[in-house]
Amino acid sequence: MTRRSIPPPSVTARRRGALYVMVLFAALITSTLGLAAVRVVGVEAATPTMTAEEGPAARLAARAGLEIAQFRLKQGGYDYAAVATAYGGVTTQLPGAGSYTFTLTDTDDDDLSDGLQGLLRVTSTGTSGRASRTITAEFTPDAGRWPNLLTNPGAETAAVSPWAFTDPANGTIATTTDAYSGAYAFAVDTYGIDTEIAHPLANAEEIIDGERYVVTARVKHAAATPVGVRIRLVIQYTNLFFFTSTTTVDLAASADNPVPGGVWTEVGGSAEVSWVGYGIKDASLEIEPEDDTVDIVFDDVDLRLDGDGPGLILQ
Amino acid sequence: MNRSCRRRGVTLIEVAASTVLVGLLLTASLKTTAAVTRWRAIGVERAKAFALADERLQEMLSHPYSDPESPLGQYLWVPLRYNRLLFDDIDDYHDYSESPPEEVNGVDRADYADWSIRHDVHRVDPDNLSSVIGSDQGVRRVRVTVTSPAGRDYVRTTYVTRDRIRSSAEYSQNL
Numbered sequence: 001m002t003r004r005s006i007p008p009p010s011v012t013a014r015r016r017g018a019l020y021v022m023v024l025f026a027a028l029i030t031s032t033l034g035l036a037a038v039r040v041v042g043v044e045a046a047t048p049t050m051t052a053e054e055g056p057a058a059r060l061a062a063r064a065g066l067e068i069a070q071f072r073l074k075q076g077g078y079d080y081a082a083v084a085t086a087y088g089g090v091t092t093q094l095p096g097a098g099s100y101t102f103t104l105t106d107t108d109d110d111d112l113s114d115g116l117q118g119l120l121r122v123t124s125t126g127t128s129g130r131a132s133r134t135i136t137a138e139f140t141p142d143a144g145r146w147p148n149l150l151t152n153p154g155a156e157t158a159a160v161s162p163w164a165f166t167d168p169a170n171g172t173i174a175t176t177t178d179a180y181s182g183a184y185a186f187a188v189d190t191y192g193i194d195t196e197i198a199h200p201l202a203n204a205e206e207i208i209d210g211e212r213y214v215v216t217a218r219v220k221h222a223a224a225t226p227v228g229v230r231i232r233l234v235i236q237y238t239n240l241f242f243f244t245s246t247t248t249v250d251l252a253a254s255a256d257n258p259v260p261g262g263v264w265t266e267v268g269g270s271a272e273v274s275w276v277g278y279g280i281k282d283a284s285l286e287i288e289p290e291d292d293t294v295d296i297v298f299d300d301v302d303l304r305l306d307g308d309g310p311g312l313i314l315q
Numbered sequence: 316m317n318r319s320c321r322r323r324g325v326t327l328i329e330v331a332a333s334t335v336l337v338g339l340l341l342t343a344s345l346k347t348t349a350a351v352t353r354w355r356a357i358g359v360e361r362a363k364a365f366a367l368a369d370e371r372l373q374e375m376l377s378h379p380y381s382d383p384e385s386p387l388g389q390y391l392w393v394p395l396r397y398n399r400l401l402f403d404d405i406d407d408y409h410d411y412s413e414s415p416p417e418e419v420n421g422v423d424r425a426d427y428a429d430w431s432i433r434h435d436v437h438r439v440d441p442d443n444l445s446s447v448i449g450s451d452q453g454v455r456r457v458r459v460t461v462t463s464p465a466g467r468d469y470v471r472t473t474y475v476t477r478d479r480i481r482s483s484a485e486y487s488q489n490l
Binding site for chain 1: 441453454470475
């Protein structure tokens with residue numbers, strides 16, 4: 001058996017090997033640059049999507065979350081702790097618009113279970129694709145948010161206007177010092193025909209279609225038996241045929257508001273107003289005892305939008 | 316041909332392989348270049364479309380949820396919708412479209428010739444936002460669709476509620 005030795009590579013073969021290595025190295029560099037270029041192209045293609053599409057969409061989602069937080073707060077009667085427990089931190093899908101998550105916190109002590117000590121901070125985070133945006137708004141309760149729509153609710157300046165009988169021939173209205181609160185109240189002397197006393201609203205546009213309004217009043221009379229008191233809102237508006245129509249909304253039904261003789265009694269109620277037409281033209285509040293023969297005294301009439309809670313003011 | 320001559324130079328197979336490789340690379344690079352060019356064109360179109368959609372949504376969101384004066388169901392009377400100056404609540408935009416998109420006073424926008432825009436406002440179930448309902452329960456879905464000259468649709472959607480801050484101007488300024 002003979003042993004064969006491997007001959008050493010020639011100079012030409014060594015050069016050729018070196019050339020192969022160089023080519024491989026060059027290919028490696030080219031591939032790396034190519035991959036980097038592809039990556040850059042991908043980022044470049046994705047960036048406009050991120051900036052033009054997803055960023056603003058995420059902000060809109062955050063804004064929608066903030067609005068829905070307000071909706072839930074009103075729906076929940078402004079029970080901040082209950083709303084925070086039921087909906088806070090819950091990610092909700094907005095079909096076609098990403099998703100949102102909102103949280104409620106008390107800026108004073110971070111604890112809503114003991115009521116609102118400071119401001120109510122609503123933080124809403126919206127997400128769309130790879131983008132995420134957060135909006136924070138702070139609110140304070142607004143007890144006076146929905147004001148009394150009547151300009152003369154209790155005759156405090158000893159003036160009767162704008163209260164008046166809808167038909168002046170049916171009775172008279174004057175002020176009296178027999179008041180429930182303050183110095184004066186309104187005294188109605190009926191002629192026994194139709195006892196509708198009206199207060200036109202200074203700004204009828206404050207009555208909004210679809211909203212609920214609540215009314216209260218203090219009433220007294222001297223009759224021996226209880227008398228029901230009705231309070232209603234009379235709305236005049238332009239109808240679909242551009243004529244004027246009138247709709248009447250019973251805010252407080254007489255059957256629900258019996259007033260015994262001789263004592264100040266609070267009457268009231270609420271109702272949602274609605275009509276189908278164009279702009280509202282006039283609106284007035286009417287108060288009427290069921291028994292047209294009974295003279296009444298009334299005071300502190302209050303008509304306002306049913307805010308269903310304190311409302312919120314954006315800080 | 317002696318052995319050293321055979322080793323010098325490149326073989327036909329190596330030349331063929333190199334040609335195929337270079338050809339593939341060239342084809343791939345051309346395709347990539349074309350794709351990048353197309354991406355860029357669509358990216359410009361997308362940015363322009365969403366700029367218009369966002370602008371229009373901001374305009375819509377600056378209006379109240381319900382009509383403060385004329386509660387005519389869901390629509391402003393159609394003959395009155397010849398431009399957006401009379402729109403005073405979000406509902407008025409429902410089923411309203413422009414081609415080409417217009418300024419608020421009805422003048423065509425020269426920068427969006429051959430584009431179109433349409434608006435949809437629907438009442439949705441507050442507990443199931445994907446469900447469109449007939450009665451108003453306090454939440455509406457607002458959608459703006461911008462269509463490019465190439466026929467591509469770009470959609471922006473958001474949701475508004477009845478119990479948002481009532482002063483829209485105040486709301487817009489703060490948010």
